[in-house]
Amino acid sequence: MKQLLLQSQEASRLKALILLGDFNHPNISWKNNTASCRQSRWLLECLNDNFLRQKIDSPTQGNVILDLIVTNTSELIRDVKIGGNLGCSDHALVEFTVLRDTCRTRSVVGTLSFRKTNLQVFKELVKRTLWEMVLRDKGAEQSWQIFKDAFHRAQELSIPRCKKSSKKRKRPAWLSQDLLVKLKAKKELHRQFKQDQLSWEEYRDVAQLCRDKVGTKTQLELNLARDAKNNKKDSYRYVNQKRKVTESVSPAMSKNHKLVTTDEEKTEVLKNFFALVFSANPSPHTSQIEGPGKNRGYENEEPPTVGEEQVQDLLRNLKVSVHGT
Known part of the structure; x- marks a missing residue:
């Protein structure tokens, strides 16, 4: 057992790890993360030190949990079901789903290859538009929209596209x-x-x-x-x-407690979450005043306000070298 855990320590640092089987530690309380014997405590300490998580929370033999699923990436294991027996075994049957694509997702976006721009074609396409006639009697918004559409059409015809992967590293700062x-x-x-x-x-x-x-x-x-x-x-x-850049977004949980894995579904879940954050509906959890000031009438006072002049004064004194733009 010790040799197995020592090997799993090295493996967990390199890639996603899933370790499962009958560990035979019945005196571990996984709910409270405690153990009553020295070997079981050593197992818990080893898992915690290497950021390994145990995914089974129901008994697999009698009233104890003997069969474990240990992983260093909790998002890999989903839909754990325990029930039934296989053959004459007295251990419960454990079923679960492994999400293989969580560590393989790589974002690839299209970008313009400006190095291959045909400037002559771009200039000719822009000159074809009779700007005085097209923009005559047009407002600022309409003029801008017309110019932007013409610019984008010329851009699509004169600048080729290429794929840009997030796997490519940026040029180091010292490499001019x-x-x-x-x-x-x-x-x-x-x-x-x-x-x-x-x-x-x-x-x-x-x-x-x-x-x-x-x-x-x-x-x-x-x-x-x-x-x-x-x-x-x-x-x-x-x-x-x-720093290493994360190349994928882990699966998200929707409102109806359904796990979503596609990019479109993840985008929809995140959009709905941020919409709730910025909605005008008051939070059901109202703040309570605790401590010695509770009975001094502070709860009846109006909340503090910040005027526009105070904000402008702070912005004028902002240290550009410290804060980002």
């Missing part, structure tokens, strides 16, 4: 466009050197120059660490680039 061009040139010169089309001295000079430029990464990190208190926005931006 100039350095990227030099690294590509170094790669090409290395190919020529391998084919005896370039001397070693010429390739060495270019490689040394690129090596010095790449050293700016360390200098950039030192500058960010030195100016972290005075320039917090750049520091936070650099740290956020190092």
Whole structure:
């Protein structure tokens, strides 16, 4: 058992883990997360330390829970049902659903490939419109709508589209466009050197120059660490680039307690939730005044108000280097 849990500790750090079987720990109270013997307490501590969750909450043999489903991603296991027996076994039959697509969902969006823009075609399409005649006697809203439609039509015909996946990483902050061009040139010169089309001295000079430029990464990190208190926005931006980006949204629960997995259904559930947050209906949970001020008449006073001048004054004194835009 110890060897199995030690192996599961390593596996849970790498990928989604589902561990199931007869663990034979009848003295564990999964509802209260307590145990009455040393081995069972060690099992609970091991699961908690590795953020593993147990999904079965009903007895599987008699009045105790012996068969367990342990996972590090709770959203993977749904619709756990316990009942019946398989053959002559005295253990209850456990049925559950594994949502395989929760960790495979990858958002792919369409974007414009501006590098392949045909500017000549775009200019000709825009010039074809007789703007003085089209915009004559039109209001600001109508004029803007006409211009926007013409602009989008020209854009669709002159700028091709491409797929942009969230899996692609952004360029590091230290990798400038100039350095990227030099690294590509170094790669090409290395190919020529391998084919005896370039001397070693010429390739060495270019490689040394690129090596010095790449050293700016360390200098950039030192500058960010030195100016972290005075320039917090750049520091936070650099740290956020190092973080892993979640590529999928976990399944959501609708009003009728139904699990939704498709993108359209998730969008509908989130839309309804935010609509309830911003609705004008009062919350059924009214605030209560507790503590020594309860009997001093504070509950009858009007709530505090903030005037427009106070807000404007705070905005004028806002520290741009600290707060985001």
